[in-house]
Amino acid sequence: MLSPSPFDAIILGAGAAGLFCAAIAGQRGKQVLVIDHADAPGKKILISGGGRCNFTNIHTQADRYLSANPHFAKSALGRYSPQDFINLVDAHGIAWHEKTLGQLFCDGSAKQIVAMLLDECDKGGVTIALGHAIRVVEHADGRYRVSCGDRSAEAPALVIATGGPSIPKMGATGFAYDLARQFGLKVVEPRPALVPLTLGGDETLFRSLSGVATDVVARAGKALFREAALFTHKGLSGPAILQVSSYWRHGEPVAINFLPDAAPGWLTQAKRQQPRATLRSTLGAMLPDRLAATLSDRIGGDARLADTPDRVLGEAERRLSSWTFHPNGTEGYAKAEVTAGGISTDGLSSQTMEARKVPGLYAIGEAVDVTGWLGGYNFQWAWASGHAAAAAI
Numbered sequence: 001m002l003s004p005s006p007f008d009a010i011i012l013g014a015g016a017a018g019l020f021c022a023a024i025a026g027q028r029g030k031q032v033l034v035i036d037h038a039d040a041p042g043k044k045i046l047i048s049g050g051g052r053c054n055f056t057n058i059h060t061q062a063d064r065y066l067s068a069n070p071h072f073a074k075s076a077l078g079r080y081s082p083q084d085f086i087n088l089v090d091a092h093g094i095a096w097h098e099k100t101l102g103q104l105f106c107d108g109s110a111k112q113i114v115a116m117l118l119d120e121c122d123k124g125g126v127t128i129a130l131g132h133a134i135r136v137v138e139h140a141d142g143r144y145r146v147s148c149g150d151r152s153a154e155a156p157a158l159v160i161a162t163g164g165p166s167i168p169k170m171g172a173t174g175f176a177y178d179l180a181r182q183f184g185l186k187v188v189e190p191r192p193a194l195v196p197l198t199l200g201g202d203e204t205l206f207r208s209l210s211g212v213a214t215d216v217v218a219r220a221g222k223a224l225f226r227e228a229a230l231f232t233h234k235g236l237s238g239p240a241i242l243q244v245s246s247y248w249r250h251g252e253p254v255a256i257n258f259l260p261d262a263a264p265g266w267l268t269q270a271k272r273q274q275p276r277a278t279l280r281s282t283l284g285a286m287l288p289d290r291l292a293a294t295l296s297d298r299i300g301g302d303a304r305l306a307d308t309p310d311r312v313l314g315e316a317e318r319r320l321s322s323w324t325f326h327p328n329g330t331e332g333y334a335k336a337e338v339t340a341g342g343i344s345t346d347g348l349s350s351q352t353m354e355a356r357k358v359p360g361l362y363a364i365g366e367a368v369d370v371t372g373w374l375g376g377y378n379f380q381w382a383w384a385s386g387h388a389a390a391a392a393i
Ligand SMILES: Cc1cc2nc3c(=O)[nH]c(=O)nc-3n(C[C@H](O)[C@H](O)[C@H](O)COP(=O)(O)OP(=O)(O)OC[C@H]3O[C@@H](n4cnc5c(N)ncnc54)[C@H](O)[C@@H]3O)c2cc1C
Pocket: 012, 013, 014, 015, 016, 017, 018, 035, 036, 037, 038, 041, 042, 043, 044, 045, 047, 048, 049, 050, 053, 054, 055, 056, 132, 133, 134, 161, 162, 163, 164, 166, 167, 170, 171, 172, 173, 174, 175, 336, 337, 338, 364, 365, 366, 367, 375, 376, 377, 378, 379, 380, 382
């Protein structure tokens, strides 16, 4: 790998952000070296979107990202849009479709996106060095020197694109944070995000619903998502739960509206229309059977509606529209689709991703404290931040 030819930039990480940044910089005439410890590039892309890669979201805007600085992502996202990436995908003849909520997936396979990125790197004459564990990174006289074993490479620009620690069995590490700290950049406490939540104590009983899914509105703090929730043998998952997990903090409740389409007063109305029905049978017509049984058991719903006072029905309705779970944790980095937190945006330029106080040092992608919602937003950030850095190198 580490050839004697002088590089203009070394990019650490051959993932989504690193490959894209390398391709653009290379096509701008820069000599680029990408180093990764994995034996293949873009491994997370390959497993993304169930193997079909949800490569962007047409509703991308900065308010769909979590960051200590909610404005930081605006500039890069504004300068490289979902349409820009769609144009590239189209130019490579990759067929795609919108699945739901603006999420674009390959019709075929995520392999096509990796092949496209490698092809673009090729056009830019990018050198990709795989299977290289990075030992030391030094900075002197305006140059960065990266050592891997007994070999090394140098360049005036270094891009941190090694992502976050989610899914460590795929080679994910917190290396980006160590490197950032080495150069005096702050790191916002990382935490697993887009991750299933676990239930314990009194709520362990809900685990018996494992496999049951239903459309809900889930809420954690002020964040609110309408999508499917799924009960698992450890607790709660499904898109609505993954979305709120990014906002959830230990000790806080998660509220679920199991009947988001029910009009206020629906239960007292049901009593007038079907007085002989029970809460359980009424719920059974609206929710998966096992869920209806568990919820009505907990509310005490075997009495006929006709025999239940309106006040009690009103209280049941309130509970069903804001059922409070108290998760005791998450399934952690092993199951987290992304890592929230990361290299603080305080020390980075939002225009170029360059460290303000360390000329030539850049950070892009998931390594940075910018975390997207579920649905293609994280890849769009990888492309946009990679593009911003590539234009500045
Ligand atoms: C199961 C799963 C499904 C997902 N599906 C989607 C989806 O459909 N849509 C979406 O938008 N997002 C999805 N994501 C999130 C998305 O994959 C990431 O946000 C995105 O890959 C981040 O890009 P990145 O380049 O910053 O980091 P990564 O793609 O993680 O790349 C980092 C690279 O750095 C390398 N690296 C790490 N540490 C070191 C080290 N110490 N030395 C050398 N190299 C190192 C890694 O090997 C890797 O190649 C999914 C994530 C997972 C886990």
